[in-house]
Amino acid sequence: MVRHRLLRRELLGFAAAGLLAYAVDLALFLYLRGPAGLGPLTAKALSFVAGCTVAYAGNAHGTYRDTRVRGPRPYAMFFAVNLAGAAVQLLCLAVSHYGLGLTSQRADIVSGAVVGMALATGVRFWGTRTLVFRDAGRVRSWTG
Structure with a gap:
């Protein structure tokens, strides 16, 4: 039962960070394409980076705040996963x-x-929990 609660908490936190990141990505893309007058690829590249940054912050300070970050460049790994x-x-x-x-x-x-x-989303969830955030140096486990 504890494992199910841990998984549910992790999934809800990951989803909340992802939804906020999606909203930032979309809003910034629309602004950069519209009033800012940037081209579609430039606007999308910039909004994607902003969305990744928001998702990383949400996961690092929310969902995975009690876990260790793997490696010296966690944001770079998170960006690669995204x-x-x-x-x-x-x-x-x-x-x-x-x-x-x-x-x-x-x-x-x-x-x-x-x-x-x-x-x-499945790829991002797996990569975020196994490649970026770790618990006591090991992959977080709610399966056994």
């Missing part, structure tokens, strides 16, 4: 759109923002 998640989302979109020929706007949203986001 890049891997972004790559998963792009891969889902590419496979659906170009590989399967599902080219409608709805198909792109489902593959990139639903399926891709779900898989990317």
Whole structure:
């Protein structure tokens, strides 16, 4: 029962940090594309970095505040984990759109923002808990 509570607390904290990071990413992207007048790739790159920073702070000071950070450059590892998640989302979109020929706007949203986001969140959760944050030098365990 304690393991389930630990897992639930970890998942809720991770989700809260991720939702806040997503909101920052989206709001900054919209501002940079609109009033700031930046191009789409520059705007997205900057908003992605801002979102990663918010997610790292939320996880470091919230979800994983009682755990050790692995290595001398935890933010760099966290950023790499988030890049891997972004790559998963792009891969889902590419496979659906170009590989399967599902080219409608709805198909792109489902593959990139639903399926891709779900898989990317799994990658980010696993990478954050096993590669970035550790408990007493070991991977946090709620399974046994």
